[in-house]
Amino acid sequence: MPARTEDKAAGHAAAVEALRDVPQVPGASKPDPILVVDHVSRQFGGLKAVDVAHMEIQRGAITALIGPNGAGKTTLFNLLTGFDKPDSGTWTFNDRSVAGQAPYRLARIGMVRTFQLTKALSRMSVMDNMLLGANGQSGERVLQALLPFIWRGQERANTSRALELLERFNLHEKLDDFAGSLSGGQRKLLEMARALMVSPEIVMLDEPMAGVNPALTQSLLGHIKNIREKGTTVLFVEHDMDMVHDISDWVIVMAQGQIIAEGPPDAVMKDEQVIEAYLGSRHGSALTDDGASLTPDAQGGNS
Amino acid sequence: MDYLQILSLTLTQAFGVTALIYLFAAIGLNVQFGYTGLLNFGQVAFVAAGAYAVGVIVLTFDLSLWLAIVVGMVVSTLLALLLGIPTLRLRADYLAIVTIAASELLRLLVRSIAFKDVFGGAQGLNGKLGRQFHDLNPLPADVALPVFTWSRQDLWVVIVGWGLALLATLLVWGLVRSPWGRVVKGIREDEAAVLSLGKNVFVYKLQALVIGGGIAAFGGILWAVAKQSVQPDTFQPDVTFFVYTILLLGGAARVFGPIVGSIIFWFLLAGFGELLYALINNGYIEFLAAQQVGSMRFMLMGLGLMLLMIFRPQGIFGDRRELALDAR
Ligand SMILES: Nc1ncnc2c1ncn2[C@@H]1O[C@H](COP(=O)(O)OP(=O)(O)OP(=O)(O)O)[C@@H](O)[C@H]1O
Ligand SMILES: [Mg+2]
Numbered sequence: 001m002p003a004r005t006e007d008k009a010a011g012h013a014a015a016v017e018a019l020r021d022v023p024q025v026p027g028a029s030k031p032d033p034i035l036v037v038d039h040v041s042r043q044f045g046g047l048k049a050v051d052v053a054h055m056e057i058q059r060g061a062i063t064a065l066i067g068p069n070g071a072g073k074t075t076l077f078n079l080l081t082g083f084d085k086p087d088s089g090t091w092t093f094n095d096r097s098v099a100g101q102a103p104y105r106l107a108r109i110g111m112v113r114t115f116q117l118t119k120a121l122s123r124m125s126v127m128d129n130m131l132l133g134a135n136g137q138s139g140e141r142v143l144q145a146l147l148p149f150i151w152r153g154q155e156r157a158n159t160s161r162a163l164e165l166l167e168r169f170n171l172h173e174k175l176d177d178f179a180g181s182l183s184g185g186q187r188k189l190l191e192m193a194r195a196l197m198v199s200p201e202i203v204m205l206d207e208p209m210a211g212v213n214p215a216l217t218q219s220l221l222g223h224i225k226n227i228r229e230k231g232t233t234v235l236f237v238e239h240d241m242d243m244v245h246d247i248s249d250w251v252i253v254m255a256q257g258q259i260i261a262e263g264p265p266d267a268v269m270k271d272e273q274v275i276e277a278y279l280g281s282r283h284g285s286a287l288t289d290d291g292a293s294l295t296p297d298a299q300g301g302n303s
Numbered sequence: 304m305d306y307l308q309i310l311s312l313t314l315t316q317a318f319g320v321t322a323l324i325y326l327f328a329a330i331g332l333n334v335q336f337g338y339t340g341l342l343n344f345g346q347v348a349f350v351a352a353g354a355y356a357v358g359v360i361v362l363t364f365d366l367s368l369w370l371a372i373v374v375g376m377v378v379s380t381l382l383a384l385l386l387g388i389p390t391l392r393l394r395a396d397y398l399a400i401v402t403i404a405a406s407e408l409l410r411l412l413v414r415s416i417a418f419k420d421v422f423g424g425a426q427g428l429n430g431k432l433g434r435q436f437h438d439l440n441p442l443p444a445d446v447a448l449p450v451f452t453w454s455r456q457d458l459w460v461v462i463v464g465w466g467l468a469l470l471a472t473l474l475v476w477g478l479v480r481s482p483w484g485r486v487v488k489g490i491r492e493d494e495a496a497v498l499s500l501g502k503n504v505f506v507y508k509l510q511a512l513v514i515g516g517g518i519a520a521f522g523g524i525l526w527a528v529a530k531q532s533v534q535p536d537t538f539q540p541d542v543t544f545f546v547y548t549i550l551l552l553g554g555a556a557r558v559f560g561p562i563v564g565s566i567i568f569w570f571l572l573a574g575f576g577e578l579l580y581a582l583i584n585n586g587y588i589e590f591l592a593a594q595q596v597g598s599m600r601f602m603l604m605g606l607g608l609m610l611l612m613i614f615r616p617q618g619i620f621g622d623r624r625e626l627a628l629d630a631r
Contacts, residue, residue, distance in 0.1 A: 083495065107501035115499070121492035122628045124485070131482070132489050133500045139482030140502070142510050146477045155482065180628030191496075198500055 011229040015061035015249040016264075022250075024263035027054035034059040034202055034233050035080070035111075040089030041257075042075055049075045050086070051257040057202070062224065062234040064244045064265070067254035068278055073237045074116050076254070077206055081113045082106050094201070108135060110201030114208065116237070120187040122180025126171060129179045129190055130162035131155070133197025162197060168223060169193045170216070185212040189220070196227065203227065205236040209243055221247050241269065253277065304585050309577045315451045316573035317566050320529040323464040324350065325568070327522030328546040329553075329561035330471045335515035336547075337555035338479055340491030341508060342395055345386070345402030347542040348409045349516040351535075352379045353523025355413055358428035358533035361435075363421055368435040372524055379520035383513040391508045406540060414535035427535055433528030436463075460529040467525075468562070471518050476558045478514070487511055488556070548608065554618030563619050571607055575600035 022028050033056035042050040050072040057063050065073050078084035080091060082103035090099045093111055121129050137158070138144045139151030166172040169189045174182060179190060188208060195203055208224070209217055224247055227234055238244050244251060244265060251268040253261040255277040261268055268274055316322065328346050335341040356375035360366045386405055390397040413422040422428065440459040453461060478484050486507050489497040498504050527533050545568070553564025579596045582588045591599060617623050 081499070083498075102503075103495075103498045104501050104503050107499055112501075113499055115495070119493045119496035119499075121489050121496060123492055123625045124488055128485055128488070132485055132497065132502075135501045137482045140486050142478070142483050142514075145481035145483035146474070148481065151482060178624065178628055181624075194500065 019058055019250055024267055026259040026262055028262050030056045030058040032059045033057055035093055037091040038089060040079055040086050042079055042086050048257050052259055055259060057235055058250060059233050060231060061249040062228050062247055064248035064251045065235060065237045066244055066251060071254040072257040073254055074206055077113055077204055107198055112195045112198045112200035113204040114191045114195050114206055116206040118187040118191050120179040120190055124179055125176050126179050126190060127162060127175040129194050130197050131158055133194045134158040135198055165193045165196055188212055200232060202233040207237050209238060209240055304581050309581055311450050311452060312577045313570060313574040317570035320457055320460055322565050322569040324522040324526045325546055325549055326468050326561055326565040328519040329549045329565055330475060331515035331518035332546050332550050333561050334475055335511050337550060339487040339508060339511035341512060342399035343402050344399045344543055345406030346519050346546050347538045348406035349379050349519035350523040351409060351538040352382050353520030354527040354533045357432050357524055357527035359421060361432050362428045362430045375520050375524050376517055379516045380513050383516040387509045387512045391505055403540060410535050410538050427533045429532040432531045436528050464525050472558060551618055554620030557620035560620050572600055572604050575603040
């Protein structure tokens with residue numbers, strides 16, 4: 001269907017267009033930022049794990065957050081979503097200051113994250129995992145819970161939405177299984193699908209592809225693009241440069257807690273500083289050659 | 304040896320007043336530990352709160368038993384909030400430490416000389432605590448049951464007690480099959496995940512603690528009404544551990560787990576006891592004295608539990624598949 005294909009590309013085209021004139025420098029301001037971070041820092045003992053002076057995330061775009069192991073990506077996620085407290089700093093979501101807010105409040109206003117170490121709720125069915133994501137459920141209030149006629153309709157609507165998502169993520173045959181019985185990759189998928197059940201405005205995925213097989217990665221990339229086409233902003237952490245290159249509209253690079261580079265994927269992956277941060281100074285080649293790239297691990301092993 | 308009599312005495316205890324008291328505590332613990340994953344090691348404090356509410360209101364202040372029931376619920380709610388608010392934001396083990404300490408603190412408080420006028424000190428409160436309840440007893444004076452050997456008074460307690468226990472079970476069933484139940488089960492599995500999905504985990508944990516504490520306090524109210532006596536030293540920490548045993552025996556996070564668990568627990572405990580007595584009295588066992596039966600039956604009970612854990616670790620009602628998941 002040509003109309004559909006056009007639609008599919010529309011979000012990408014809009015994002016690229018919007019980001020075209022953004023200067024390719026760390027902390028660059030974006031035309032329509034959904035998330036703006038200022039001077040956020042977090043210290044563990046003597047180690048400054050996160051020290052971000054300024055960061056903006058463009059609404060409706062897919063932004064990749066990359067950086068070597070220990071760069072502080074997960075810690076930044078934890079700080080922004082309220083799972084950890086920064087030593088200093090402020091940030092706004094939709095122009096509203098949300099620093100210091102509890103994680104559940106941030107989730108409710110549309111900022112939802114997944115975890116690097118997957119958190120499937122093992123002794124609950126896949127479907128129950130999904131339904132837990134739906135927000136505004138009246139049956140979750142303790143008194144209304146006892147009166148099923150109040151929440152049954154809502155439950156039905158949520159169930160069909162969950163089924164749709166599970167189908168998209170290839171988990172529909174597992175819906176009655178315990179989540180704990182899923183494979184590692186399937187749990188990643190479940191966690192992403194569950195996050196989407198919250199109907200977020202921005203979804204922050206911490207290494208969504210780790211442990212997912214290549215065949216499924218392709219369809220998963222499709223899902224993530226799809227999320228953007230539906231108007232949801234995506235911020236994700238990923239080590240696989242192929243994937244970053246394939247789907248991101250913008251790339252932010254972190255190293256040692258700081259943002260060291262920003263820009264469209266092509267430009268960033270040729271950036272000397274980025275290559276150095278990833279591979280150490282003795283390596284000279286670009287992270288990707290016209291998209292036919294190597295993961296940093298593989299390249300490091302080759303040389 | 305009269306086996307029929309042994310069986311009759313055993314069954315009377317398995318379904319009797321004491322079993323019921325533990326059953327309420329176990330139904331409450333099932334909400335807290337079984338479904339929500341809260342490590343409450345002070346369940347006995349909630350039972351004591353209910354029992355002492357009756358003792359203090361009826362005996363010390365000479366007020367109505369019905370008021371005492373309301374007070375019991377209020378006090379158990381306050382206790383849950385007092386224990387929960389400072390600890391439920393912290394790691395799970397804090398609640399465990401605080402609850403076990405609080406339950407002992409409470410026992411020492413009510414038995415202290417300083418509050419003897421209110422709580423009766425070490426002797427506790429003894430008198431016609433359940434008069435208003437027993438006045439309502441509709442049973443004929445010469446009621447006789449086939450197997451059970453309850454007195455008219457106990458039978459009345461047992462009938463009402465089981466009715467209420469089934470109601471409490473119904474309440475738990477209604478809660479855990481609802482979206483509310485889904486949230487608390489999620490909290491048991493992984494708090495952070497539930498938090499990331501927009502649920503106020505702290506409030507749910509507090510609700511579970513209050514509801515479970517309230518149900519346990521009903522056991523305490525029943526205790527005071529049935530035994531017409533409330534004594535501090537019956538509320539030792541081991542009560543809590545028997546309640547855990549009952550819950551795990553029946554299967555945690557199963558609606559009927561507490562009922563099955565408490566019947567089996569008391570059936571075995573009473574059965575071993577009665578059997579040993581009979582064997583000793585009839586001269587079949589000579590190396591034991593009748594006074595040793597009390598502790599011997601706990602040893603046999605322990606052996607029985609070990610066998611259960613080996614051959615059916617998920618409890619009577621549990622799902623073995625769930626246990627297998629923990630190993631992953
Ligand atoms: N709770 C903690 N206590 C102490 N140090 C921590 C803690 N969490 C993170 N760190 C340190 O902070 C640094 C950043 O860690 P973080 O997990 O954010 O890295 P990352 O960029 O997500 O790496 P990866 O790509 O390997 O996931 C690391 O050096 C790590 O050792
Ligand atoms: Mg990480």
